[in-house]
Amino acid sequence: MPAISQLGDLDPALAEAVRIGEGDADIPVIARLNESAVLPEGVRVITRFGDIATLRVKQNRIDELIESNAVSDMEASRSLRRMDDAEHDFQPEFCEAPYDTEDMPLIEDELSEESSREYTRRPPAVTATGQGCVVGVLDWGLDFAFPSFRHADGRTRIEALWDQRGDAASDSNNRWGYGRILDRAAINRALENNDPYDMLDYYPSDADSRSKDSGEWQGSHGTHVMDIAAGNGNGGGMSGVAPGADLVFVHLSRTADVLSLENLGDSASVLEAIDFVFSIAGDRPCVINMSVGAHGGPHDGMTLVEQGIDRAVWLNKGKAIINSAGNYFTARAHAQGRLKTGQQTVLEFNVPENDPTPSELEVYYENTDHFIVSVKDGEGNTMCTAVPGEDCALMHDGVEVGHLYHRLRQAGSGDRHIDLFLQRHAPGGTWQLQLQAEQVEDGRFHAWIERDRGPRPSFISQDVSTSTTTGTICNSKFSITVGAYDPFLTEHPIGRFSSAGPTRDGRIKPEIVAPGVHIMAARSAPPGSQPAARYTSKNGTSMAAPHVTGTIAVMFEAAVRPLEISDTRALLFASLDSGSLHTGDLPIQDLHRLGYGYLNIASAEQVAREWRETDDVQGDSVNASSPGSASSPVAETQPETSRPLVLRPHEVLADSSGIAAQGELNESLFQAISSLLPSSSPQIVRLALSLLDQPDNKQDQDKQESYNQLQEWLQSAEDAEQPYETGV
Secondary structure, eight states: OOOGGGTOOOOHHHHHHHHHSOTTOEEEEEEEEOTTOOOOTTOEEEEEETTEEEEEEEGGGHHHHHHSSSEEEEEEOOBOEESOGGGGGSOOOEEESSOOGGGOOOOGGGOOTTBOOOOOSSOTTOOOOOTTOEEEEEESOOOTTSGGGBOTTSOBOEEEEEEEEEEOOTTOOOTTOEEEEEEHHHHHHHHTSSSHHHHHTOOGGGGOOBOTTTOOBOOOHHHHHHHHHHOOOTTSSOOOSOTTSEEEEEEOOOSOOSSOOOOSOBHHHHHHHHHHHHHHHTTSOEEEEEOEEOSOSOSSSOSHHHHHHHHHHHHSTTEEEEEEOOSOTTSOOEEEEEOOTTOEEEEEEEEOTTOSSOEEEEEEEOTTOEEEEEEEOTTSOEEEEEOTTOEEEEEETTEEEEEEEEESOOTTTOOEEEEEEEOTTOOOEEEEEEEEEEEOSSOEEEEEEOOOSSOOOEEOSTTBOSSSOOOTTSOOSSSEEEEEEOTTBTTOOBOTTOOOOOOTTSOOOSOEEEEOSSEEEEEOOOTTOOOOOEEEEEOSHHHHHHHHHHHHHHHHHHHOSOOOHHHHHHHHHHTOBOTHHHHTOOOGGGTTTSTTOBOOHHHHHHHHHHHHHHHHHTTOSSOOBOTTSOBOOOOOOSOGGGOOOOOOGGGOOSSTTSTGGGTSSOHHHHHHHHTTSSOOOHHHHHHHHHTOOSOSOTTOHHHHHHHHHHHHHHHHHHHHTOOTTOOO
């Protein structure tokens, strides 16, 4: 592949890092490495999954790396945030253990006669506990002394805790080169002390914050998430979904303070954290929860970090990664539209006065189109105009207050990319970004405003859209993205904050919804407090994702042998409850928020167990073995005919980028097979079609021919032995 210098212009975020960084500062980047290429001297590879790698390069040597033939694509490491915006919509609840879920208070505006209090994190029918599996959580603040993360004898269940903050000790065996790795022995020694936090020099309260309304400490995000996924209930609270799993935690931190002063991790530190967790897990099945993200990016799964996530699970059998979808449904942070040649549109967005944080607005459109972009400030002054391939400074009273990049080619997809950066304290008011369509073949555009921890801009134009509002890093092909629903209302409505799909390239995201409203789980010790069983309720897709994370651990135990990620996804999706998708009662605004359906933990375990038993009947030459234990063949107990049909990625017809988009399944075939099914919902039709065993009416020759045609395509795809749209 050609070098970056031959492919177009630099990633705008990387250009900003170079422009404002210091010459000898290490810049973290994510790159696609060319085969057999040699990196320039001084460039370090930190983590690598296939051809995707995280690198460290000095700011003053970026040009040298760009000019080399070592990399074909490169992007800056982007800062991430915890997915906790939804919590600002509700008043948190606090209590000391033990508590009774039957008496758990709910928010008044959510109560009605239709309320249901049947929510149980781990249904009684579930027997697997995740034993022999590793649950990893990438987040902020783990109360390692909390009872749910300890065995009955007080010893820790945590195998390792990587605190990414700070430099690595000189004598450390930390190959990632930063932070502190705290192993099981160190944690157990700390637990024997009266003040374990001081003994370990790790304080979960560092990641705590006070409620804006009550002033109460809310508890660290990571503690709450870990308890939902895999707490064992030793503190008197509700058990997590996978209480028998081994635990690994990574306290995320930025690899460099270049684009943001927030020390909450970035896309490079996430890939390196995945590498760390998988290295601790070794050959054991492992599932990682990432209730983190941001809101910018192309939302097509083609960022290099998302491609790295795909490589990580595709190349490592028995591994899975779960993402929260985001809480941006009502954030007014996405706009979209479609232009014809000669048309223009104006995206108006409000810039807060005296905003102490930098801001960013991005636009993506097809590389076959040619737009001209102009920016006007709150006073109507044209600050900058750029055609593809140009960039320019935004000047106000002789001072640069921002920078505009109009990129020819975005890494991954190759689409056009407009990126507007506003510096801290940029002039407030109603700004305008004007798009003029000079030449159009497609005409569609999408724009996103990045979220930050301070005041943030928001769109006020007619082009605001609640669709395609998922987070930055949750749109990859093989990660599982989770939205939130309210388990305390009979109809199980989608949480009003829960982000919507589809992805910009038309795939279903989120794929699944799980409980994410009023979820009571572990609350970390407030500053200056000793360990105790405290609980708090939180809301958000952050709380929904760990329900699925724990479920995957349960499935891994039930399946016995490590599953390919394609099989893991297909088994999980086959087990879901369709809910209002099947009845036709789905609110139109939720069409792209429900995915394939509601999490059903007991069904997921059962499907995985049946897959194991019927897989053995086929005469697989590999003996089944319990995760983390010696090989132990499983009895052949079911006939081949009872095997559930589970499809690999290229067989999935459940989204608009499936077979139909590849031209292999024409519309008439789709309509013919659709007529066999009872549901009129396209999502359910496609999902049912993907699991179809045989036509209901074999006497119908046309339908039989259609079915045969489908089977032939699936067989040819299977023979090709290539993953569906992976890019791997």
